[in-house]
Amino acid sequence: MGLLTDPGAGRGKLTQILVMYYNKLCVVLYIAGLVWFALLAHEHFNAGTYFSENALLPGLVKGDFDEDMTAKNYQSELLEESSRYPDSVPYPWLLAKFRQLSLDVYTHNFTLNYPLGYGTKYTGKNVYAILRAPRSASTEALVLSVPYRPPSSAHPGTMPSIALMLSLAKFFRRQKYWAKDVIFLVTEHEQLGVQAWLEAYHQTTCGRSGVLDHGDMTGRGGAIQAAINLELHAEKIGHVDVKVEGLNGQLPNLDLVNLVHRMCSKEGENSNHRDPMKEWFHQLKTLMAMVTTQATGIPNGNHGLFHRFGIEAVTLEGFEKREKGSPAVFYQLGRVMEGLFRSLNNLLERFHQSYFFYLQPTTDRYISIGMYMPPLGLLCAALLIKAFGLWLRMQKDPADSASAPAGRKGDEDIREVDKEEHSGEGDGAYSVEQQVVNFSLVPVGVAVLATHVLGVALLSAPRPFTTVGLEWGGLATETSIYVGYVVAALVMILIPLLASSIGGNMESWTLLNIVALLELATLLLAVSMHNFSLALLAATIYTPPALWMTPAKNSPLSPPPPRASNSLAILSQHSLLAINRHAPGHMTSAGTHPSHMCSLLTSSPPAHRSIRRWTILALNPPTRYDLLFRAALSPLPIFPSQPY
Template sequence: MGLLTDPRTGNGKIIKFVLQWEKWLCFFMYIGGIIWTMLLALPVFNDSTYFSENALLPGLVMKECSLEASAKQFHNELIEEMKRYPDKMPYPWLLAKFNQLYLDVYMHNFTLNYPFREQQFTGQNVYGIVRAPRGASTEAIIVSVPYRPISSVNLNTAPSIALLLAFAKCCRKQKYWAKDIIFLVTEHEQLGMQAWLEAYHGVTSGQDGILMSGDLSGRSGSIQAAINLELHGMKIASVDVKVEGLNGQLPNLDLVNLAQDMITKEGIRRTFQRRPDVNVKNKVSKWWYQFNTLISMIVTQATGVPTGNHGLFHRFGIEAITLEGFERSGRGPEVSFYQVGRVVESIVRSLNNLLERFHQSFFFYLLPSTDRYISIGGLFIKAFASWIRLQDTGIKVEENENPDTKISQLKQNKVEEFDIASIASEILWSHIIGVSIMSSPKLFTSIGSQLWDLPTEDSIYYGFIVTTVLTMFWPFYLRRPRKSDNVALVCVVASIEVATTLLCVAMHNFSLALLTAIIYVPTALAISPKREINSKFRGLLHVFWILLHPFVVASILVMGYTRLNFPGEPLMSILIKGIQATKHAFVFSVIDSMIYGNWFYNVTVAILLPNWILFWNVINSKIAFDS
């Protein structure tokens, strides 16, 4: 009858065991999680890709488009127009070509109000629609290309526009389309795509008044899927499939598998993360290669920055990928636009077969190669289920103890009350500081430009340095005797907050939660409000926790990335380039949160930084460490 009256019956020994070996259990679970992540790259722990959506009918259609000749003609004409317009999109030429193909042609105007200066930037998108002869324009598929002028620092996309026009010419002649096909050429990279999507759906994703998306004069139905093309030459050696979207969102795995399968069928080398599949007999070498591919995806996804225009579709429930084609850099085969055009045609015609939105395959996954995947179930250690079963083993506590004795003992124990007001004030002020810093970039820019005539990136960078120093010295301003129990409760609240944050982030961006846990959890577990901690360990905690300040971590990571990109540069040159790259990274993260709604900056400053401050207060607590 104990199970019916006391839910804790049978768990006493387990609770005592967990409390006694708490630190060691956390340590082994941390190491086990890292080892499990590394083992996921082994074929034993991942699966071969397959199609869950039978309606796609991949590769079963008779391909009718031969796009090479038309694409070459369009490409030659476009190159001449680009020379006439070296810094902007040749709108008249694009409009004329779309009209010649008898598409429904429209232009879209948008304006960006730069948030840190009183400046405005304008842009235009051009799009044409092939109306479905066998449908009522209730559904649509998008084929898009970001236009890049000759003066752009990014790789040229003129071949992509040529292929898009050639494919539009072919689609216009066919009668089997059940969905509208929208051919979209955007300006200013992701900015133009974001403005077009906001105008199409009538929403604002970022802050009001920054990106004025305007209105669309022509539209179609609900967008089912999108293919973004970034082909950098008329001869292609490999095609890389990009999947990472805004805030770590991913497209449905069926769409990724469809693209990879069509690329392989046309004899084109397929890659993921710019890494082709390798056939190595040595199992260790193969595991290491796939593990590096897996880590590359984890790092890319964790930033929350889209790897292409496709990444902006996911928040609207639209599955999208980018096909990026590269020219041959050394030896190896290459293919013409005949094969690449057949790939695009196969994908679009398979999407045309869909009877409903993608929903059967995975939306949460990791890819160690082009033909293997790790589902969300593989991201959790299987032994966790066995540990859960231990909770139901029914180990009974001593039943000989008299309940009246328990009550009398509880009455005799003196319960020391917590200073709730002080604890709540400390937690509240730490989060107020985080929210204030999150909203401070405009203030930093205004002060820096008015007092010292600093550019935006310098104003924000130096402002963050000042706030970092102030947050480090904040506990010393308020240094006063505190009860040990109050400090312990603050430590418990901070631990619960970091665990809850990691859990919530993992529901959206598992890679970001994984990397954050790897960086912060070991030191956070070592922080304890006990008096017995000696001064040497206390000093180590100070050093490690300062290095784990969010802005310090960001600076170190950018410095390391700069070092990897410039291995032969001297140390001073690396330091200068790293600082400059850090400045730009801070500005871009703030702008991304304002325009696109990227919450990487907001989560870091409004949640992770206050949590860092709470642990920093525990480390510097006078009662917690001083005898």
């Protein structure tokens, strides 16, 4: 009971040391967290990949694909046919080729009601064919998807992918071992077409009703177990990138990634994940490339939209061979795809045994969540320890409450403030004096409320920015949003003046600093459960200024007004404001990327195309695809019961 009743119980030696040295301890924790994460790229601190799902049986698959000449013929015909459709998909040719293979062929129409325009609509059509499983009742399915890009597209072409898909469909049609339906999907408008097809297939709507009219389907297969998105940019491939990052940083099951790497290695392909290297420095660069891509929350391929439906998917992107050496042609790539689908055909249940949270420094090594979370914990611990140290400096001493003047007990509290801190040569003495100070929660409450309101306003700003820009200046959607966020960022320079007009003493601003530190640390830990990379980068950027900024009393040597500058420092470190402050280039606290809202479709008017590409590069350099409006409107998975 002594700990509960002794007023001096909180002034032990450990507490005194913490109050005296918490700033140095926070710096040590921050540096230790960064060093720990950097060391994870070394092979001694990560583990080699392995298969947890034995049913895949990748070593027992023997390649029999022999339709490489057929793929070359398909590519020649498609190149000739595409010249007649410079801005659209050659639907008659695709439908005819699929029907010649005796597959169930369907088309899927969808419409996008542009959410930031006045009645603007975009239409699209997907083509898909289903190879019915001869050994089952169409209860499960696999998907092979390819985005069609016309000759006028700004993105690299994918016609070799469609040619290989058709040759695989012809080869698969002759086999009798299929226990799952195989769906061959050709989409229009990049990720928008995939999202519309998935919504129509599952008969659901992922975001705001009325924006994306996904239409209806006349034919379906079984429940989709896995999907492979294929993007080949040339007939002769030099290397294949395996893309795994999905919407809001969601990743596929590690077993699927291992399967792709194993099949590519078996056929002698130079398959890699972000160009991995053997040396630690190159492995660190590979690891950071994955972290920065995942932190954006934007899928780096059409596979990223399957994850929210509980479907494991990856993208294989092949680049043209430019160096010396033997390239990979349709024969090797066809055998890789055959091995993937035959292994997936062996699955008896959904992927569930391996990791869903991981990082990869190389193709054959991984870092599990149990290894990469402690470094982030150290970064957040620095924020929590500083908040605790500041609280100890101003904590209330109940024993002295009776000594306060009677007329001031209602509005004032007894607070401990440091009057002298010094270390003795022997035992490091520490002395504290008590004094009566004014303390008010009004400045703290006003600052916290204003910051949250500002964050919510910026999150909802794209539509008002678009309306104002169109009515007053006749600006395009992308330009209106970009200029609007730039103006909002400049207006925030006035925050010091607003903060200084609120009033309050040093103890009030110290309490605000504590609240901001606690909320920032809590938000970082919460975000790390969904997108670790975003939390890590945010912690790395915002922890140093958060540790450096501390309220201080006015003094003749302080810049005028010192209280306003310190309040600005505290307000700028608020977690919600910090992530939303430069909204055009960062993820918002709700996981919505504003640049989703300013991208146009490939079929947009030519006058807007140059503006669209310039704006996307300015707002989000990693983005290489037309972004999906639905992903911005509904960032969370619709099937929370599935692991993600």
